[in-house]
Amino acid sequence: MKNFVSVKDVKDINALVQEALAYKADPYKDINLGTRRRIGMLFLNPSMRTRLSTQVAAQQLGMEAVVFNVGSEGWALEFEEEAIMSGNTVEHVKDAAPIMGKYFDILCIRTFPSLKNRDDDYSELYINQFIKYAGIPVVSLESATLHPLQSLTDIITMTEVLSQSPKPQGKPKVVLTWAPHVKPLPQCVANSFAQWVNAWGQAEFVIAHPEDYELDTQFTQGATITHDQEEALRDADFVYVKNWSTFHDYGKIYCNDPSWMLTNEKLRVSRNAKVMHCLPVRRNVELSDEILDSTNSLVTTQAGNRVWAAQAVLANLLRSK
Numbered sequence: 001m002k003n004f005v006s007v008k009d010v011k012d013i014n015a016l017v018q019e020a021l022a023y024k025a026d027p028y029k030d031i032n033l034g035t036r037r038r039i040g041m042l043f044l045n046p047s048m049r050t051r052l053s054t055q056v057a058a059q060q061l062g063m064e065a066v067v068f069n070v071g072s073e074g075w076a077l078e079f080e081e082e083a084i085m086s087g088n089t090v091e092h093v094k095d096a097a098p099i100m101g102k103y104f105d106i107l108c109i110r111t112f113p114s115l116k117n118r119d120d121d122y123s124e125l126y127i128n129q130f131i132k133y134a135g136i137p138v139v140s141l142e143s144a145t146l147h148p149l150q151s152l153t154d155i156i157t158m159t160e161v162l163s164q165s166p167k168p169q170g171k172p173k174v175v176l177t178w179a180p181h182v183k184p185l186p187q188c189v190a191n192s193f194a195q196w197v198n199a200w201g202q203a204e205f206v207i208a209h210p211e212d213y214e215l216d217t218q219f220t221q222g223a224t225i226t227h228d229q230e231e232a233l234r235d236a237d238f239v240y241v242k243n244w245s246t247f248h249d250y251g252k253i254y255c256n257d258p259s260w261m262l263t264n265e266k267l268r269v270s271r272n273a274k275v276m277h278c279l280p281v282r283r284n285v286e287l288s289d290e291i292l293d294s295t296n297s298l299v300t301t302q303a304g305n306r307v308w309a310a311q312a313v314l315a316n317l318l319r320s321k
């Protein structure tokens with residue numbers, strides 16, 4: 001593995017999941033792997049889980065992690081080639097990234113989309129410029145269109161649950177359902193989940209959303225897409241709940257129908273489905289208390305598994321150097 005910015009960087013998803021679960025069983029088994037190696041973690045946007053779980057993962061590999069909240073504490077970075085920097089940006093990524101490449105062995109970056117210009121966001125300019133100029137492996141901590149560490153965690157979590165429960169006949173039914181929110185959010189988590197579940201190939205995969213919330217087909221191809229949430233939930237084994245803003249008329253909230261919020265009543269047509277969300281979640285807007293506080297909720301397990309996902313990815317990058 002050279003970088004970790006999408007599922008395309010992973011040769012064998014199940015092998016990576018098993019490596020993560022091996023770390024869960026024995027967190028310090030590779031404590032010497034990262035000795036005298038250092039990761040830099042750049043945050044252009046807020047985070048709790050990604051930041052803390054990646055730091056813990058690094059420590060368990062014997063690495064040191066340096067966190068830099070570049071979005072709030074650093075010089076404003078310019079990403080456009082040949083920019084005339086007479087505005088608010090102070091330092092070009094072309095100058096900053098090679099310096100980080102000298103300080104660190106692996107560079108991890110969180111950079112959300114602007115949700116203003118779809119072509120710009122979907123070109124993944126920011127993370128690609130870091131890959132181009134840092135000269136060391138780059139890990140996405142959620143970029144403009146994808147959140148691969150989250151999706152790896154989600155596959156780990158489903159694999160774990162499936163291994164502990166009686167096997168469903170055929171493939172498990174996995175449903176990604178849109179949920180209401182108060183502000184326009186990125187499509188990253190939904191895109192990424194769709195990309196990984198499709199590449200995994202071990203689920204009957206359905207995506208449910210209101211009209212006009214179609215995601216980019218480059219990620220959803222392979223899934224069944226419906227506007228009928230109840231039909232989607234029928235016989236579901238896993239329900240992944242997430243809001244996203246519109247993709248076509250980019251970054252908007254069209255419908256914010258509260259009836260799309262998942263409740264226990266709606267879940268009754270499922271096969272006692274486990275409910276997933278990446279967090280943070282707006283309670284009683286995106287997801288009801290009764291679901292989040294029920295035994296069907298996997299959200300804390302998912303967040304816990306972030307450590308093992310990050311540890312498996314960092315270990316792979318260390319071994320590839």
Ligand SMILES: NCCC[C@H](NC(=O)CCC(=O)O)C(=O)O
Binds near residue numbers: 186187279280281282
């Ligand atoms: N890292 C996980 C999710 C991050 C982001 N959520 C948010 O920005 C929530 C903000 C709020 O609820 O105000 C998203 O959906 O992509």
Ligand SMILES: NC(=O)OP(=O)(O)O
Binds near residue numbers: 048050051279280
């Ligand atoms: N799920 C997730 O990425 O959480 P944070 O935004 O808190 O890192």
